[in-house]
Amino acid sequence: MVSTARKIKKPLLKRSTGDKLFSGILVLPAVVITFIFIIVPIIDSVIKSFLDFRVKNIISNQPGTWNNFENYIKLFQNQKLTGAVINTFSFVIFVVALQFIFGMILALILNSNIKGARFLRSIMMTPWVVPTIISALIWMWIFQPQYGLMKYLVQVFTGGTVADFAILNNPSTALLGIGIAALWKQVPLTTLLLLAGLQNVPDDMLEAARIDGAGKVRTFFSIVLPYMKSVINVSMTMAIISNFKQFPLIWTMTGGGPDNSTTTLAILSYREAFVSNNMGSGAAVTTVWMLLMLVVVFVYNKLMGETEVD
Amino acid sequence: MKKNFLGSLLKYSMLVIILLFLLFPIYWVLLTSFKSNMEAYKFPPTFIPESPTISSYINLFTKNNAFFVYYKNNFIVSGFTSFFTTILAILAGYALSRFKFRWNAWILAVLLTSQMFPVVSRMISLYDLMGDMGLINTMPGLILALIADMLPFAVMLMTSFFQSIPRAVEEAAYIDGASRMGILYRIVTPLVKPGMVAVVLYAFLMTWDDYLHAATLIQNDALRTLSVGVALRYLGELSYDWSLINTISIIGTIPMVLLFFSFQKYMIKGLVAGAVKG
Numbered sequence: 001m002v003s004t005a006r007k008i009k010k011p012l013l014k015r016s017t018g019d020k021l022f023s024g025i026l027v028l029p030a031v032v033i034t035f036i037f038i039i040v041p042i043i044d045s046v047i048k049s050f051l052d053f054r055v056k057n058i059i060s061n062q063p064g065t066w067n068n069f070e071n072y073i074k075l076f077q078n079q080k081l082t083g084a085v086i087n088t089f090s091f092v093i094f095v096v097a098l099q100f101i102f103g104m105i106l107a108l109i110l111n112s113n114i115k116g117a118r119f120l121r122s123i124m125m126t127p128w129v130v131p132t133i134i135s136a137l138i139w140m141w142i143f144q145p146q147y148g149l150m151k152y153l154v155q156v157f158t159g160g161t162v163a164d165f166a167i168l169n170n171p172s173t174a175l176l177g178i179g180i181a182a183l184w185k186q187v188p189l190t191t192l193l194l195l196a197g198l199q200n201v202p203d204d205m206l207e208a209a210r211i212d213g214a215g216k217v218r219t220f221f222s223i224v225l226p227y228m229k230s231v232i233n234v235s236m237t238m239a240i241i242s243n244f245k246q247f248p249l250i251w252t253m254t255g256g257g258p259d260n261s262t263t264t265l266a267i268l269s270y271r272e273a274f275v276s277n278n279m280g281s282g283a284a285v286t287t288v289w290m291l292l293m294l295v296v297v298f299v300y301n302k303l304m305g306e307t308e309v310d
Numbered sequence: 311m312k313k314n315f316l317g318s319l320l321k322y323s324m325l326v327i328i329l330l331f332l333l334f335p336i337y338w339v340l341l342t343s344f345k346s347n348m349e350a351y352k353f354p355p356t357f358i359p360e361s362p363t364i365s366s367y368i369n370l371f372t373k374n375n376a377f378f379v380y381y382k383n384n385f386i387v388s389g390f391t392s393f394f395t396t397i398l399a400i401l402a403g404y405a406l407s408r409f410k411f412r413w414n415a416w417i418l419a420v421l422l423t424s425q426m427f428p429v430v431s432r433m434i435s436l437y438d439l440m441g442d443m444g445l446i447n448t449m450p451g452l453i454l455a456l457i458a459d460m461l462p463f464a465v466m467l468m469t470s471f472f473q474s475i476p477r478a479v480e481e482a483a484y485i486d487g488a489s490r491m492g493i494l495y496r497i498v499t500p501l502v503k504p505g506m507v508a509v510v511l512y513a514f515l516m517t518w519d520d521y522l523h524a525a526t527l528i529q530n531d532a533l534r535t536l537s538v539g540v541a542l543r544y545l546g547e548l549s550y551d552w553s554l555i556n557t558i559s560i561i562g563t564i565p566m567v568l569l570f571f572s573f574q575k576y577m578i579k580g581l582v583a584g585a586v587k588g
Contacts, residue, residue: 018490019409019490020409020411022405022409022490022491023405023408023409023411024405026401026402026404026405026494027401027402027405027406027413027417029398029401029402030398030399030401030402030461030465031402031417031420033398033454033457033458033461034420034421034424034458034461034462036458037432037436037454037455037457037458037459038424038427038432038458038459039420039424040435040439041431041432041433041434041435041436041439042424042427042431042432042435044435044438044439045431045432045434045435046431048434048435058437058438058441102328105324105328106324106325106328109321109324109325112321114321114325120325120329122571122574123333124328124329124332124333125570125574126332126333126336126567127332127333127335127336129515129563129566129567129569129570130336130559130563130566130567131518131519131536131537131562131563131566132519132521132537133519133521133536133537133540133541134540134558134559134562134563137540137545137555137556137558137559138335138336138338138339138559139335141338141339141342141552141555141556142335142338144552146351146353147350147351147352147353147355147552148355149338149355151353152353152354152355155354184331184332184335187328187331187332188332189581192578192581192582193581193582196582241425241426244428245428245429247429247430247521247522248521248522248537248541251521251541252541252545265428266428266430269428269430269431269434270430270522273430273433273434274433274525274526279434279437279438282430282434283431283434283435286428286430286431286434287431289428289431290426290427290428290431293426293427293428294426297426
């Protein structure tokens, strides 16, 4: 078999032009669509961020006019952007960190030979398939200020001292409330990916560690974690990106309020562009946001790349 | 022995806590959907319905059936999107895994980074662009935008599936005089069926979940999809009909739960392959 495969590989050169053409035609539709509907719009929105461009420009079909960085200046002057950046980072750090911890704990438990692990693995995925907008509704109902389950539970556990707990109506806890809903929806996927990573850790390594007398904690940190590094990296990068982008959950649950306490960059840009109808200003927010995201993903990968755990 | 016991006590209590957190809310919604509004607005809440009723389901199917227009629209949009995404992903994924050209690395890099950028930034200029192309407020426009949104992950997933197929099969067919397209269509594609199923399901689930594309590109109520339709029609500023909303939550989730649980083998394999190799 091996020798025939070798022999056949030689005529490959002759058909290379045909291959090139064929391959080019195959990737073309995907490349064209990505280009028209993703790359061009992104570049265009960066350009628009330097222009005075509003809905009236679209209606009357007039191009935007250069306005000397006014979109950016205004955003920085009225503190809108700073607040949104702080909210976005608090949200991302809170959700991603807890997502990793809960996901890891659940994955470790499901990977230890407990009864019904397969069954539990499939039912625990349910929140992941619930559409985002519906997860928002589910948690709004639980957090409902008058008849909500959360109010009842808080009342019971505090012995009645906290009688009016309305997590989404209080500026200091609203972001936490949304974070809980985000965790609920995202922990399952993280668990699934980490579980797959755990199953890739070779058994003989674990066996060897056990024979050498390493405790469970030691084994976890010096064998399991290093083996899972790439899975952890991918799943955490995905988590960072998706929480950075989180929109429908926040928009439905609080709309950015109360008192802008849940206005993240996603909410701010949408509100500037499609509620205040100032596309230029919205584009300025997304431009800052894209830069921040690139920095975060870069720094994260740099950090993860350098801390060799072995 | 004692340490072991404590260990498993800790393990099982953690398991119960996390599973309660993940699953109880679903029970809670299901429960509320079978309560009357009278009972739903009771405080303290009841954990087992006192007088179970399907009145809010009847209400949804008879009086508030605008919901089903959104439902149907969403099936059309998600169906077309996942169909075309999968075809494009098969073509591109095959090309990227089989033929090694200099442009491959560039294409993959572009696809990878395009996933990172916020959707709002695209929508700002897509709104303008689609307006120029006469695609705003149309389903084809929404579908095109969603295909573009789904493609990066779908292509990377298909590429990783094609890479796991040995090349020897194709070489043999080529020697026998099969055309390139014939090889792809008749020989290779059937081998990546699990990958295709994973991409179809992934695209369907993700577009079912879409909010931003539909919210900005569609203003006509008759063309709205589920997320936007529900958010705009049933979430009034002042009055919330919570039994109805919980019923909507259940009906809106059922297709996804059914899809996932019927095909979870493929789904899980696909998700894991996409994350571990991609």
